[in-house]
Amino acid sequence: WSAPGECSTSCGAGVRPRSRRMLLTETRPADALAVASDATDCAGDHNETVPCHGNPSCEETCVPQDCVMGEWSEWSVPSCEGLCARTREVLTENNDCGKPCSGVLKTTKSCPADCSSKDCVLSAWTGWSTCAAQTDQKYNTRKILQEPAFNGMGCTGVLNLTSACTVGPNSPSHCELSEWSPWGECDQTCGKGQQSRTRGVANEAANGGSPCEGPLQATRSCEG
Numbered sequence: 001w002s003a004p005g006e007c008s009t010s011c012g013a014g015v016r017p018r019s020r021r022m023l024l025t026e027t028r029p030a031d032a033l034a035v036a037s038d039a040t041d042c043a044g045d046h047n048e049t050v051p052c053h054g055n056p057s058c059e060e061t062c063v064p065q066d067c068v069m070g071e072w073s074e075w076s077v078p079s080c081e082g083l084c085a086r087t088r089e090v091l092t093e094n095n096d097c098g099k100p101c102s103g104v105l106k107t108t109k110s111c112p113a114d115c116s117s118k119d120c121v122l123s124a125w126t127g128w129s130t131c132a133a134q135t136d137q138k139y140n141t142r143k144i145l146q147e148p149a150f151n152g153m154g155c156t157g158v159l160n161l162t163s164a165c166t167v168g169p170n171s172p173s174h175c176e177l178s179e180w181s182p183w184g185e186c187d188q189t190c191g192k193g194q195q196s197r198t199r200g201v202a203n204e205a206a207n208g209g210s211p212c213e214g215p216l217q218a219t220r221s222c223e224g
Helices: none
Strands: 013-019 048-052 083-087 090-092 106-110 137-141 144-146 160-164 192-198 202-203 216-222
Touching: none
Parallel strands: none
Antiparallel strands: 013 048, 083 106, 137 160, 192 216
């Protein structure tokens, strides 16, 4: 083989060529396997390459990029399972020479919740708005103070009332219900029973006013 030629690259890994040539062909070689298929060439390659390496100082060095974790989120709202959770995420992945992240992406803690039944609660009516002119309308509104939860009773009735601004003794008067009374005692001292609450009509409808909506008595299950 000849001496290897120049490296194919000046930086990093490369190859160097080298070659050889046939010097003598025997007409009857002792070993028939050493002769190529046409019986005139020696077996084997005439050219090959050998590995080489360019200037190592020009190679890129790995700049470490460590893994970066985000901040923990706020704790979740307590649930009936008695657990709260918070999470975080990987903001930046590490590269080949950087440090990987360690630690979990989600954690939980004990935080018991009040999962007792809660009924819907409505505010009192705001009262009828002032009429600016005969053709105007007046409004009376209320809002939901507490949504029902854990099989609690939902609110009944409308949240907004409108009426024409007529004045005098024949003006419409809308029905209004009183607030619910507190829940009564359970009718059983042992096991499942029922308890009830009531409300009344605080103002009867008159002169074409809107009637009241919703029941005057409500019941729910209880444990004695």
